Structures are given as structure tokens and as C-alpha cells.
Amino acid sequence: MLIANERATRSAYPRELHSVMSIAKAQESRDWISSWNSLNPGSTPLYELDGLARSLGIGKLYVKDESVRSDLGSFKALGAPIALARLILRLWPDHNLDPKLLFNGGYRSLLEAFTVISATDGNHGKGLAAAAQTMGCRCVIVLHANVSEEREQAIAVYGAQIVRTKGNYDQSVEEAAHLAATNGWQVVSDTSYEGYENIPRDVMQGYSTIAAEIVEQTGAQPAQAGAFTHVFLQGGVGGMAAGLVSYLWEYQGERRPSFIVVEPAQADCLLQSAIQGRAAKATGSVDSVMAGLACGETSPLAWKFLQPSVDHFMTIEDGQAVEAMRILADGGDKDVPIVAGESGTAGLAALQVLRSNHRLSAQVGLDATSCVLIINTEGATAPQVYADLVGESAESVKKRQTAWAAR
Template sequence: MRSPENPPAPSACLPRLFPNPRADREAPYGAPERAILSRAAFEEAMAEIGAWPGYVPTPLRSLGGLAREAGIDRLWYKDEGTRFALGSFKALGGAYAVLRLLTREVTARVPGVPVTALDLVVGRYARVTRTLTVTTATDGNHGRSVAWGAQVFGCNCVVYVPAACSAGRRAAIEAYGAKLVVVDGLYDDAVRRAARDAAAAGWFVVSDTSYTGYMDVPRDVMQGYTVMVEEAISQLPASERPTHVFVQGGVGALPAAVCGHLWESWGRQRPRFVVVEPQAADCLYQSAVAGRPMRSAGRLDTLMAGLACGEVSLLAWAILERGADDFLTIPDEGAVAAMRKLAEGRHGGRPVVAGESGVAGLAGLLCAAAHEETRRALGLMPDARVLVFGTEGATDPEVYERLVGRPPEQVAA
């Protein structure tokens, strides 16, 4: 991925759009989709995560100034920069999946006794959990969440990162007691190494991507993300719904969680759903073009490190194949420009600290709105109301300062 040492100067953001020919807005959210994500499973996740110490809904911000810049009526930004102590929506997924996995494993070893999160937190079954190890591959935020969950719920953790993962993100993972393994390769190489080592050592993989033979845990990760989506639904003005949602891609777990939850909740009345990716890491875009899961055509050398993924999650694609309306790619400078606009308070409110991967949905909207052909193709009319998810704060303060020009604490102050 591209180094943030010399970030690109903001310039014309040229988006690339592919309207999804397989999108089916009349299709019901049926049994195949509910087997992956469902409101019933969301209720279980909400009951659990909502009881964790420090849980509060993150704010939904109205960005009036940027709405005017984009030529639309409303723009809402779900700000995940204060989520628990991790500063990222990933806290809802990895840690929840660790809890679910440990609960299942302890129950299997101590049958007939219900196991709760509190039991694990206070170490009631430490003699079991201390013998278990969870592992994952990450570009930063997911690994931090898994490490945090392992520390809180009492098991061991090994996290694999690609060589380009920043020093700040590595240190943040190690701060939660995880063993860090640096893989000489990209994110997808780290995924394969983690799976291989886990199989040899008897560890449990807690990944946000799914592949053949590995489906159960990624469902839990994605279901945890729907807590954020339901919060946003409840925070919208009572008389207003978004006409569009722009969400960043990655392996697809996040957009599938947002798309699936809105699809089941609102059916045919759901917003137009746009998946946004870096031009250099476009596995979802390429999958939409081909009509089946495909690798990225790019080199994955993007500043949007959390989105530098070359392969699609199969579970995510099962929802996005018909649920996503459009796939959009943007250059890195679009994300940097969006970070700076938020930091400058260009939206009309107090400055917002947002990381380079977390602003991709917002950047996709602004890039699309700046180009008339793309604007028309997406139906971004003056009465459009858009919801985006700002999925991280400054999860690496040094990288943030290089890209924005000021440290995050100065922006927040």
C-alpha cells in the first residue's frame, strides 16, 4: 500500500462508476440473506454489546456545509471515532466475535452451565479460556478489536499484519497484549498465513472475511457491525430517511452489514446503496463487473490502508451481489481532501477527526457530486439526502498528522 510519508496533494477526484446490473430492489430479504445477517441476530448482538461498560451510541452529525458543496439537501455522518476505547467501528465486530467464540468453546467444555460475558470478564472460566488462542489478520483496526476482546474476555491472541501496516497501528494492537507477527506481503497474504498457522497450532481464527470452509465467525463479526447501523436509523430525524447511502468497501463485511440491515428493515423503501473503494483496491468493483467474486485489478498501494484488500468475503458478496446498487472507486486524494475538509470544519460545525479509511464513503459522495455525469447517473439531485459512515478516527495519530497537516488533538481542540 502507498506510504503516507508523502501524501498526494488534493486534486481533481476522478471517480469510476459501475451501476450493478444484478441489483434487485424488488427482491425480498429472504431466508438465504437472513442466514447471514438478520434482525433477530441483531437483537442478540445489541443486547450483549449494549451491556458492555462504556457503551454509548456514537453521534450522527449533520454536515450542512458539505451537503451544500455536494449540491444535495442533507448529509449525515455517523462518527465512529469515539467507539469504546478503540476509535473505530471495528470494536463492534471483532470483540463480539471473540466473545461468541469463547462462549461456545467454554460451553462445550463445561456443558449444562450457561456462560455469560460477565463470567468471562471476571475469569470464572479462566482455566479454560487461558488455554485458548484467537488469531486474525489485519491492516490495523480489526486486529485491535480482536486483541481488545481477547484481553477483556481472557484468552490469548496472535495478530498477523502485512509489512506495510504502520508502526502506530502495530503498537496499538500490542498494547492489548497480543503477539504481533509481521508478514512479508499484503493483507491477503496475512489472511492465508494466519489461517495456516492456526490450523497447525489449534488456534481459532476470528476474521472479518469469509472463504470456503470458514463462515461462522465472520457472520458474528458482521452482525456486530449492525449495532452501528441501527443506531444511525434511530438517530435520523423522524420525518426523514436517506435517499442514498455511501459505504466503504474493504473485503465487503462492512457494506454487507449496512446493506443487509437496511434491506431487511426497509425493504423496497431502502436507500440507493453505493459501495466505495480505492481505485488501487477494487475487489468488489471487479466482482460486480464479472458477476462473481474476483480479485482486485489494482496493486493495493492505497493510503486507505484499512481498505487495501484484494479478495472478497464470500458471505458479504452473497448480500451485495443483489443488494448493492452501484460500485464506485476513487483515488487516494479524494480521501485526503475529505479528511481535511472535516478537520477544517468545512461542513459548518465543529471540526471532526476522521481517518483515511473511515472517510471513503464521504469522499466517494464528494467525488461523485463534483462530476456531472456521475452525479446524474447516481441520481444525486438537489433533494437527495445521503447517509455516510465515518468508521474511524485517527487510529494512527502520526499518519493522520502527515495527511491533514495537524495532529488530531489540535484538530479536536
């Protein structure tokens, strides 16, 4: 399903949004987290896929590959760690803590009795657990019934205490809030709710690093049209999309690209928000193979950024995401093979749907001259699931990627 957002504008970045998230704050976060040795140095790759662009009948197609951001395997390595760091700085204002030293475990004795907690579908919890382990505080992660054992173990290796709860992601969020209130722990969530916005804001601001790198990698200039006519962004609760939209909107102003947000058909909370004009809930079961996007409720804070900026909201089916995983893994003579997880291919899956329908393509302004950006938000964060869906292991795809690059 595809709908146009009648509330989207082509104005300059609003002052009221700038007071919440800004390029200046994004750059500060980027500087802090660059000292964390759990991240790979430098920017993640921005690949041009000539063969796929030709087959889709568009001018150019690029993919920003967040699968290699760190051993954590996803863009979530940028969000929870920054939010945790800023939370600690707020809680100990008189200690004059050095953020970079915090990311190197310099205050472990101060934090040994401090506990953070969060619900997760996998990647956010892994990022928080890894950061807590580095900084020296305790971490509790709440997992709902649909999170696989494989994803649980990937979090547990970072020393987090795992709590299982019934229901879906939204029920796990409620359980995390209950446990925090009962035990005096601090919730570090990527979704906002009434009275809880500072930490989700910091999470979203951390994601802006991706946009900052894109600007640098494409040589974009302030207040000018950039390299891309269309940018496809994953949905979920809306945090990642808001983080990138806020940066690119502030940087390019009225000449920003067209933004298209994509989510599973059964987890359509953002599309429903666009229909209703307010942060809303999904209408489906929420359960999806795209685990990182299987969210039932829109983050109200993220919606403040998405409502005036996203031009179209779109849903896709699980099978379309899986087919896109295989396409990126295959690569080709002109295209590098890429390991993309179930949620990482949402943008490509949506692009394929649109280019297979002339009416839908026209609705979003896609044609033979379009230059499109998609974000591969994760690699094989559940390796067995990846192998089962793609029919090839992630390690095998990586070997072919290395061989392709060496040609």
C-alpha cells in the same frame, strides 16, 4: 470508476439471507456487547453537515461518527469482540456461559489456555486483541509488510503477540490460517473463505449495531422510506457494508435507500466482483493510504449480501480520501470539525467526485433534494500518519470540535 450493479433488486429482504443475518441477531449482539466497558456508553453521534451539503448541492448530508465508539478508535470494536464471544459460546456449549459476564472477564480461568489468531491491517486486530485481553484468552496478530510500526504498537498494548509476514493483507491471511492449523489456534477473521463462514458472519452481524443506531436516531419506521436517499459504505472485503446493508434492507424492505460501496482504485475487489458476478480479486497493487480498505479479495459471504443490494460500486484515489480528511477536520461555521482517518472519509471523497460531474450524479440519482449518509469508520488510529496527512494533530481537531459544540 463507477459502475451500476445490474443485479441489485428492490425486493423484500430474502429469506435465505435472513437465515444468515437478521435484525433479531443484531439486537442480541448489541445487547451483549453493551456490557463491555471498553465501549463508550450510548450511540455514536450522527452529525448533520449543513455547510458541506450546501457546497455539494444536495439537500442534506449526515455523517455517523464511529471514531468515538471506543478508545479503539473505529467501528471494528463491534465486530471481532462479538465474533470471539460467539466462538467461545460454541466451543463450550455445556458451560452455560453468560455472554455479558464473558465481556466482563468472568471466565478467565476457563480461557487461559485458549488462543485466537487473525491477520489485520490494524483496526480488526486491535478489536480482537482488546476483547481477548478482557475475556482472558491469548491473542496472536499477523501483520503484513505495509502495516506501520505505529499501528503495530497500538495492537501490542492490548497484550497480543505480533507476527510479521511478507506481502500484503491477503498473504497475512494465509499465514494466519497456516499458524492456526499448525498450533491448534482459532482464526477470528473478518473475511470468509471455503468452509469458514460462521466467524465472518458474526463479525458482520456485530457491525449491524451501527445501522440499528441510525434507525433509532432518525426515527425510521419499518417498511417505510427512511431519512436517507443514498448511503455510502466503505468496501474492504465487504463485511462492514454487508452488516449495514442487511439490517437496513430487512428494516426498510423495498423502500431501502440507494447503496453505493466505495474502495481504493488499487484495491477494487468489490467493483471487480460486480463486473464478474462473483466474489473476485482486485486488479491493482492493493497498497493504499486507506489501510483499512487495502484488501485484494472479496469475502464470498459478504458478497452474498452485496450482490443483490448495492446499486453502485465506485473506486477513488488516495489523494481524494486525504482531501476529504482535511475537509472534515476543518469543519466550518455550520459544520462540526471531525477527526476522520484515511479509510473513514471514503464516502465523502466519493460524494465529492460524483457531485463534480453532472453525468455521474445523474447516474446514481444525486440531486439538490438528495439526503446522503456517510460513515466515518475510524478516527486517527495512526496519529502520526493522520497529522502528516491533515497538517494538524487529531488532538488539535478535537479541541476545535469541543469549542464548536460549546458555542
